[in-house]
Amino acid sequence: MFKHILVPMDGSKLAEAALPAARFMAEKLQAQVTLFHVVEKDAPSQVHGQKHLTGPEEAERYLQEVAATWFQGIPKVECHVHETETPLVSESIVAHAAELGHDLVVMCSHGRGKAFHLLFGSIAQKVIAGGTLPVLITHPDDRGEPPPFCCCQILLPLDTDPEHEKGLPVVKSVARICNADLHITTVIPTYESLPPDEKVTARTLPATAARMLDLEARDASEHLQDLVRGLVAEGIHASAHVLRGDPAETIARAAQEAKIDLMVLPTHGKTGMAAFWTGSVAHGICSRSKCPLLLVPISEPSAGD
Numbered sequence: 001m002f003k004h005i006l007v008p009m010d011g012s013k014l015a016e017a018a019l020p021a022a023r024f025m026a027e028k029l030q031a032q033v034t035l036f037h038v039v040e041k042d043a044p045s046q047v048h049g050q051k052h053l054t055g056p057e058e059a060e061r062y063l064q065e066v067a068a069t070w071f072q073g074i075p076k077v078e079c080h081v082h083e084t085e086t087p088l089v090s091e092s093i094v095a096h097a098a099e100l101g102h103d104l105v106v107m108c109s110h111g112r113g114k115a116f117h118l119l120f121g122s123i124a125q126k127v128i129a130g131g132t133l134p135v136l137i138t139h140p141d142d143r144g145e146p147p148p149f150c151c152c153q154i155l156l157p158l159d160t161d162p163e164h165e166k167g168l169p170v171v172k173s174v175a176r177i178c179n180a181d182l183h184i185t186t187v188i189p190t191y192e193s194l195p196p197d198e199k200v201t202a203r204t205l206p207a208t209a210a211r212m213l214d215l216e217a218r219d220a221s222e223h224l225q226d227l228v229r230g231l232v233a234e235g236i237h238a239s240a241h242v243l244r245g246d247p248a249e250t251i252a253r254a255a256q257e258a259k260i261d262l263m264v265l266p267t268h269g270k271t272g273m274a275a276f277w278t279g280s281v282a283h284g285i286c287s288r289s290k291c292p293l294l295l296v297p298i299s300e301p302s303a304g305d
Contacts, residue, residue: 001173002134004032006102008093011037011053011062017108017140019070020149021292025106025136028151028177032076034100035063038092041085056083097133106136134170137293149292151178155260157185157251157285160220165227166298167266174262174294175236182231182238184224185254187247188217217242248284255291264294 007022009015026033037059046052053059063079071077080100086092093105141147156171158164175182189195191210194202202209224240231238243250255263265285286293 002104004102012050017146022106024149038082038089041087155263164266167296185241186220187250193246252288
């Protein structure tokens with residue numbers, strides 16, 4: 001499981017929204033924490049209207065203050081400032097995985113919206129797309145403050161691609177360590193919620209199309225029940241849910257109604273990230289979800305990605 005958590009900080013209040021999650025995971029996992037700042041070339045004094053670190057000495061003082069304020073009692077907390085100015089902060093964060101040996105990145109998104117760059121912010125987006133490590137993304141609360149973090153209810157959305165089940169080992173470990181309930185969900189569209197291009201194809205035989213979707217839902221239910229039986233046998237509190245409707249909307253609504261603390265999304269890592277994030281379902285989930293997201297790269301992209 002995760003042994004070393006990297007927390008990129010830029011000095012802003014928004015970035016500090018990642019700290020409760022980082023603290024929680026460090027305690028649960030008995031993990032090392034490294035607070036990290038990359039000195040950005042021609043760094044602005046403000047980012048998103050908030051203070052931004054501009055030099056190594058200022059950054060070192062700031063990280064030490066964060067360590068003392070947020071990570072008291074954590075056995076091993078280090079501060080690392082990459083002093084060589086770089087225009088590519090995201091690449092530096094990814095590159096330091098080998099040097100620092102971290103295996104989880106916890107960072108905050110800088111905004112929310114339908115556009116991807118507004119959802120995660122450009123640096124978080126590039127870290128996700130450029131790396132092969134799990135990334136835990138959090139959001140500030142409605143006042144822009146660091147929100148509390150817990151992990152009692154985990155949602156794992158799966159589609160019919162078995163490749164995504166490669167993320168199960170990480171999900172199981174998190175659920176076991178946090179003693180959390182794990183909800184595995186698949187959403188099968190109804191005829192009415194089919195994407196326009198698929199609905200055009202199905203329109204010639206709507207009754208047959210609806211019947212095929214019903215059968216797909218039945219098969220999905222049987223498959224998820226098999227998964228859950230295996231998880232329960234391993235001592236994990238797990239449940240299966242096959243929902244119907246628009247996948248992205250349905251998953252986001254289910255997460256809100258079930259008060260999900262953490263949603264886990266398996267990804268195909270660097271090679272397949274573009275396809276993953278531009279896909280309507282995954283992008284739609286992220287655009288609508290307000291809960292923290294744990295993005296877990298899976299090594300081998302499927303043919304569809």
